[in-house]
Amino acid sequence: MVNILDLLRVDNTQTMPDSYKQLTHEEMRERIIKIKKDMGEKLFIPAHHYQKNEVVEFADTTGDSLQLAQECEANKAAEFIVFCGVHFMAETADMLTSKDQTVLLPDLRAGCSLADMADIQQTEICWDVLQETFGDTVIPLTYVNSTAAIKAFVGKNGGATVTSSNAEKMITWAFEQKERILFLPDQHLGRNVSHDLGIPLDKMAVWNPILNEFEYDGNIQDAQVILWKGHCSVHENFTVQNITDMRNDIPGINILVHPECPYETVKEADYAGSTSYIINVIDQAPSGSKWAIGTEMNLVQRLIEQYPDKEIVSLNPNLCPCMTMNRIDLPHLLWSLDSIKTKEYKNIIKVDEKTTEESIKALNQMLKNV
Numbered sequence: 001m002v003n004i005l006d007l008l009r010v011d012n013t014q015t016m017p018d019s020y021k022q023l024t025h026e027e028m029r030e031r032i033i034k035i036k037k038d039m040g041e042k043l044f045i046p047a048h049h050y051q052k053n054e055v056v057e058f059a060d061t062t063g064d065s066l067q068l069a070q071e072c073e074a075n076k077a078a079e080f081i082v083f084c085g086v087h088f089m090a091e092t093a094d095m096l097t098s099k100d101q102t103v104l105l106p107d108l109r110a111g112c113s114l115a116d117m118a119d120i121q122q123t124e125i126c127w128d129v130l131q132e133t134f135g136d137t138v139i140p141l142t143y144v145n146s147t148a149a150i151k152a153f154v155g156k157n158g159g160a161t162v163t164s165s166n167a168e169k170m171i172t173w174a175f176e177q178k179e180r181i182l183f184l185p186d187q188h189l190g191r192n193v194s195h196d197l198g199i200p201l202d203k204m205a206v207w208n209p210i211l212n213e214f215e216y217d218g219n220i221q222d223a224q225v226i227l228w229k230g231h232c233s234v235h236e237n238f239t240v241q242n243i244t245d246m247r248n249d250i251p252g253i254n255i256l257v258h259p260e261c262p263y264e265t266v267k268e269a270d271y272a273g274s275t276s277y278i279i280n281v282i283d284q285a286p287s288g289s290k291w292a293i294g295t296e297m298n299l300v301q302r303l304i305e306q307y308p309d310k311e312i313v314s315l316n317p318n319l320c321p322c323m324t325m326n327r328i329d330l331p332h333l334l335w336s337l338d339s340i341k342t343k344e345y346k347n348i349i350k351v352d353e354k355t356t357e358e359s360i361k362a363l364n365q366m367l368k369n370v
């Protein structure tokens with residue numbers, strides 16, 4: 001296992017040396033292949049579905065954020081986990097693995113704009129206002145696409161984490177505990193799932209963390225769902241106009257979107273569901289069927305390559321891939337792996353014990369209810 005004396009001299013310098021950019025693609029591939037062979041089961045590389053193909057090639061497993069964290073937790077043999085995703089995912093992996101395992105993120109710039117839309121100071125201010133406004137009638141839920149600090153806040157206050165796959169179950173559970181929910185940090189997922197459960201839009205208020213005020217027409221006491229004003233910068237850009245244009249251009253096409261898309265977009269789509277749901281729908285779709293998919297471009301492109309018997313396009317062909325997910329590339333992956341060899345351990349992700357303890361409460365509350 002990792003020697004604690006080695007960890008004491010960790011260098012978390014964020015800038016990758018220029019020398020890695022001078023290597024050819026094949027040189028990097030050969031070096032990564034050798035490192036993986038030399039380290040064997042001591043090394044585990046999980047990669048999110050939204051990662052580039054050049055990174056996915058070397059992944060030991062692919063999946064959504066929580067699935068990958070759970071696979072990290074189940075892997076007791078790995079001493080080093082090089083997480084190819086974004087910062088909050090690596091945090092969750094660190095919290096679910098043992099102290100003897102080390103999680104590294106190939107590029108610390110791989111953050112998440114959605115997770116960053118809710119910080120702990122803003123959340124505590126919001127919570128104070130909610131207590132003053134509603135008393136002890138609110139339970140917090142947070143999408144797993146949130147920072148460890150937000151997960152810890154939710155765990156401390158009796159709430160739970162949710163995924164796009166189980167949000168319906170968890171919101172149902174939350175309403176069995178309290179009269180109202182605070183849903184962090186993605187307003188679109190919270191709105192779409194709550195509406196599917198029969199809660200009308202006029203019973204949903206939005207909390208604006210910049211202005212520290214509710215966005216709501218009517219008596220605030222009527223609100224059952226408080227939605228944090230956050231969004232995914234990729235999924236918010238799939239619009240009703242995209243759907244109209246696509247149906248005009250390709251008659252008979254099926255519209256399949258992620259529930260992080262705006263309510264109006266999801267309402268007009270034929271199907272909506274999590275990343276895993278999207279993959280499964282395409283996998284089971286009949287040959288020759290036509291699909292426009294509203295989710296991250298790397299995944300859409302991979303589905304196009306994997307299912308040549310189906311006509312698949314992006315719902316918004318002008319949309320760029322997730323910029324933060326794309327921070328992880330072949331040079332950064334190699335740099336991270338080299339740092340393990342030299343015991344420099346670049347970009348270790350480590351969550352403190354108190355935050356971990358409270359976050360695990362929120363994660364476990366979810367896991368025992370789904």
